Amino acid sequence: MTDLQDKTSLPNCDILISNARLLDREGTWDVALETGKIAAIDRKFVSGAARKIDARGGLVTMSFVDPHFHLDKVLSRDYVGALSYSEAFARAREAKAQFTVADVEARVCAALDLAVAQGLGAIRSQVDVDFATRLVSLEGVLRARERFKNLIDVEIVAFPQEGIVTDPQAPGLLREALSMGIRLIGGLPEFERTLEDQRTHIATVMDIAEKFDARIDMHCDYTDLPQFKTLEMLADMTLERGLQGRVTADHCCALAVYPDDEAARVIEKVKQAEIGVIILPIANLQMLGGEGVTPVNRGSSRAKELLNAGVNVSAGADNMYDIWFRFNRMDPIDTAYMTCLSTGMRTDAEVREAFEMTTSRPARLLGIENYRLDVGGRADLVVHSVSNLVDMLRNIPGRRIHIKNGAVVGGVEASTWSAR
Numbered sequence: 001m002t003d004l005q006d007k008t009s010l011p012n013c014d015i016l017i018s019n020a021r022l023l024d025r026e027g028t029w030d031v032a033l034e035t036g037k038i039a040a041i042d043r044k045f046v047s048g049a050a051r052k053i054d055a056r057g058g059l060v061t062m063s064f065v066d067p068h069f070h071l072d073k074v075l076s077r078d079y080v081g082a083l084s085y086s087e088a089f090a091r092a093r094e095a096k097a098q099f100t101v102a103d104v105e106a107r108v109c110a111a112l113d114l115a116v117a118q119g120l121g122a123i124r125s126q127v128d129v130d131f132a133t134r135l136v137s138l139e140g141v142l143r144a145r146e147r148f149k150n151l152i153d154v155e156i157v158a159f160p161q162e163g164i165v166t167d168p169q170a171p172g173l174l175r176e177a178l179s180m181g182i183r184l185i186g187g188l189p190e191f192e193r194t195l196e197d198q199r200t201h202i203a204t205v206m207d208i209a210e211k212f213d214a215r216i217d218m219h220c221d222y223t224d225l226p227q228f229k230t231l232e233m234l235a236d237m238t239l240e241r242g243l244q245g246r247v248t249a250d251h252c253c254a255l256a257v258y259p260d261d262e263a264a265r266v267i268e269k270v271k272q273a274e275i276g277v278i279i280l281p282i283a284n285l286q287m288l289g290g291e292g293v294t295p296v297n298r299g300s301s302r303a304k305e306l307l308n309a310g311v312n313v314s315a316g317a318d319n320m321y322d323i324w325f326r327f328n329r330m331d332p333i334d335t336a337y338m339t340c341l342s343t344g345m346r347t348d349a350e351v352r353e354a355f356e357m358t359t360s361r362p363a364r365l366l367g368i369e370n371y372r373l374d375v376g377g378r379a380d381l382v383v384h385s386v387s388n389l390v391d392m393l394r395n396i397p398g399r400r401i402h403i404k405n406g407a408v409v410g411g412v413e414a415s416t417w418s419a420r
């Protein structure tokens with residue numbers, strides 16, 4: 001089949017979406033889905049589709065991808081009550097010690113229900129693997145992933161939340177997690193007490209990754225204190241070991257407060273090391289900037305400078321009602337919107353970029369194949385009621401239908417009323 005069909009009749013398909021607006025084509029289009037793929041796109045089809053969806057002029061996009069979330073900890077805030085940011089770090093292990101496999105599974109399922117309803121087709125989740133939760137959180141997330149296997153792709157990062165030098169049980173548990181088939185290993189080097197320990201942390205993660213042929217996805221400099229330099233350390237060690245293209249760095253908040261020349265040097269190394277960067281605008285808008293003062297730093301690294309340097313920058317949602325973060329509802333449109341606010345993205349091109357940071361960019365980071373809204377692309381789509389990206393990011397209540405692998409798997413029905 002060709003991209004632009006000249007026929008107007010199509011014998012059969014699983015789903016026919018009619019009257020759709022597409023981001024890179026003028027006018028409205030019909031999109032036919034068959035066996036999990038986009039089978040045809042044309043102005044108008046006459047088809048014996050098993051299911052018909054009238055988009056009524058709304059946008060049809062690829063489904064969203066969240067590259068960084070902590071599924072194991074969602075909805076866990078009440079385990080220790082409302083906390084300041086510093087208390088949260090001190091008491092996280094207390095909360096995790098109360099986790100059971102069944103409880104983690106139930107909380108993750110509640111989060112994934114929201115994710116599927118709102119159009120997330122794939123999510124990369126950090127999952128704590130440490131002395132406090134051992135493999136309990138991982139077991140719970142694996143069970144939830146199995147329950148949702150036809151609805152959303154869940155990729156897991158084994159994450160040593162309590163450090164590596166500071167948690168001597170972590171390396172063994174991480175190896176155990178990777179021998180269970182987990183293909184990504186995380187890290188949190190700034191948690192260690194000295195620069196030498198930070199280096200040991202990164203080296204240990206890299207040793208384990210190399211042994212298991214795993215990729216690395218590491219929290220770096222989740223702080224606005226300029227003395228933290230773990231992103232640069234990660235880039236240097238990635239280059240030393242020839243791990244280019246196998247490493248992702250998350251948060252990278254300190255980069256925003258370095259002097260410009262220093263930031264430019266680090267960005268160049270990140271580019272050379274082919275490190276993907278993930279910003280977490282929602283959580284970091286709340287958590288950085290000090291307690292009791294109006295924050296100056298907006299918590300989204302140097303997203304524009306990184307993009308300009310050719311780095312693949314994505315945006316994730318990070319947390320939902322957990323020990324660190326009170327809010328959130330798993331809606332990727334919130335993430336795209338907050339990306340605009342926190343990074344100062346205002347023009348049409350920048351709004352488009354913020355949307356790509358929650359769709360095609362994380363899809364590339366996760367290595368999702370055939371992720372393109374074109375004939376032959378995977379039928380992982382969202383049918384929106386709004387007709388353009390600005391209205392989408394305004395998150396006006398409306399219809400949203402989520403299609404995964406060519407089947408309708410979830411949606412949002414919203415309405416408003418007034419007495420006028």
Ligand SMILES: [Zn+2]
Pocket residue numbers: 068069070126219250318
């Ligand atoms: Zn995180």
